[in-house]
Amino acid sequence: MFHNYSFTASERFMRYVQIDTQSDPLSQSQPTTEKQKDLSKLLVKELQAIGITDAHMDEHGYVYATIPANTNKKVPVICFCAHVDTAPDASGTGVKPILHKNYHGEDIVLPDDAAQVLKKADFPYLDRLIRHDIITASGTTLLGSDDKAGVAEIMDAANFWMTHPEVKHGTIRLLFTPDEEVGKGTVKVDLKKLGADYGYTLDGGEAGSLEDETFSADSVQLIIHGVITHPGYAKDKMVNALKIAGDVLASLPRAELSPETTDEKQGFIHPIRVDGIAEKATIDFIIRDFVTDGLKKKEDFLLSVVEMVMDNYPKASFEFKVTEQYRNMKEVLDQHPQVVEYAKEAIAKVGLYLKMESIRGGTDGSRLSFMGLPCPNLFAGEQAIHSKLEFISVQDMNKAVETIIHIAEIWEEKS
Structure with missing residues (x-):
C-alpha cells in the first residue's frame, strides 16, 4: 500500500x-x-x-x-x-x-x-x-x-x-x-x-x-495564614507563614511518595510551586495515582502531615483545597x-x-x-x-x- x-x-x-x-x-x-x-x-x-x-x-x-x-x-x-x-x-x-x-x-x-x-x-x-x-x-x-x-x-x-x-x-x-x-x-x-x-x-x-x-490526577492548594506584626515588636506575636510552609515541605517523606523516588504503577505527592510572604503562604501540589481511590489516600496523608505541622503553630490557620484534574x-x-x-x-x-x-x-x-x-x-x-x-x-x-x-x-x- x-x-x-x-x-x-x-x-x-x-x-x-x-x-x-x-x-x-x-x-x-x-x-x-x-x-x-x-x-x-x-x-x-x-x-x-x-x-x-x-x-x-x-x-x-x-x-x-x-x-x-x-x-x-x-x-x-x-x-x-x-x-x-x-x-x-x-x-x-x-x-x-x-x-x-x-x-x-x-x-x-x-x-x-x-x-x-x-x-x-x-x-x-x-x-x-x-x-x-x-x-x-x-x-x-x-x-x-x-x-x-x-x-x-x-x-x-x-x-x-x-x-x-x-x-x-x-x-x-x-x-x-x-x-x-x-x-x-x-x-x-x-x-x-x-x-x-x-x-x-x-x-x-x-x-x-x-x-x-x-494517572488519575488531582491538585491540592494549601494556603497557610500566619500572624503578622511589625518585626521590631514581634516577640511572642508573629507567626511566619513562610516558615510553616518550609516545615510542611521538610515533613514530606524523603524515600517514597515523590516523583524522584517512584516509577511504574506508583503514585506520588509533588509540590510544584511555593509562593508567599510572612503573613500568607501558598503551596501547590499535584497528586497522582493509577487507582482513583489512591488519590484520596494520598490527600488524607498530606492533610495529616499539614495538621501535624500546624499543631506547633496554634495561632496560625490553613485552607486545604482539592481540585479534580483528570482520571x-x-x-x-x-x-x-x-x-x-x-x-x-x-x-x-x-x-x-x-x-x-x-x-x-x-x-x-x-x-x-x-x-x-x-x-x-x-x-x-x-x-x-x-x-x-x-x-x-x-x-x-x-x-x-x-x-x-x-x-x-x-x-x-x-x-
Whole structure:
C-alpha cells in the first residue's frame, strides 16, 4: 500500500517545529498564548491545499477538519488528534531542527551548545535507531516532537487519504488542540461539532507503543495564614507563614511518595510551586495515582502531615483545597475494547512489536475519554521530550503514519 508513497511527515515536522507554540501555565486566556494559532493557521492552509474544504480554526485555536468516507458501509466516525503547543519546561523559540542521516550509533554533539551530547549510554532506544535518520534541535531549545510529531503524522495521513481514494475508510475527523502541556487541551473543544465516535491521540514515544492507561490526577492548594506584626515588636506575636510552609515541605517523606523516588504503577505527592510572604503562604501540589481511590489516600496523608505541622503553630490557620484534574482513561477504554484492539492490529500490520504502556502523566485522550470520546494514545516516536536533547526518528514517524492509515482501514473492514 505504501511502496510508491513519498512520506511527508518529516518535512512537515521540520517546518512546524520552527514555529514557536509554547503554552503558558500562568495565562488565563484561551489559548494561553496567541502564538499557538500561528501553527494552527498554517495547518488549515495546508489541509485546504490538499482538498479538505471544511478545515478551519475556531477562536480558541482548535483546528477541525473532515476526510469524507469513501465506503458504502456504515462505519463509526474516527478522530485522530494531536496538540500544537510545546512545553514551558524548555525554550521553544528559534528551534533549529537538524537532520542526521543514517545514524550509526555515534555520539551526536548539538552544535549550538557542545555540552548537549546525545549518547547511546543515556538513551538506550538509540540502539533501535541504527541506520535511521534522526532529527534533533541545535542544543539551546527543545525540539517540539511533543507533539508536533503527532501533528505532522496526522497531516501526512490526511495527505495519503486524499491522494489514495482506493484505500477504503469511513468518515475521519482531524482535531488539533492548543494548551495540552498546561492541562487545558480540551477545555474549549466542541465534541458535538467534532461528531466522532472514537478517537486516537498521537502523542506517544517509541514505535509500537500504545497507551490505554494514565494517572488519575488531582491538585491540592494549601494556603497557610500566619500572624503578622511589625518585626521590631514581634516577640511572642508573629507567626511566619513562610516558615510553616518550609516545615510542611521538610515533613514530606524523603524515600517514597515523590516523583524522584517512584516509577511504574506508583503514585506520588509533588509540590510544584511555593509562593508567599510572612503573613500568607501558598503551596501547590499535584497528586497522582493509577487507582482513583489512591488519590484520596494520598490527600488524607498530606492533610495529616499539614495538621501535624500546624499543631506547633496554634495561632496560625490553613485552607486545604482539592481540585479534580483528570482520571485514568482505562476506566472508559475497558468498556470499548475494540478501540484498543484495532490499534494493536494496526501496529502488528506495520511490522512493529507491540508495547502496551501506562502513562505516568496525562493526555488529551484522558479527558476526551471521560467527555464521551474513548481515546487511547498511539506512538508518535518522540524521545527525551521537554529537553534540549529531544530527538526523533524519521522512520518511526513514517511507521506512525502507516499505523493511522491501517487503523481507519480496520474500522472499515470490521464494520
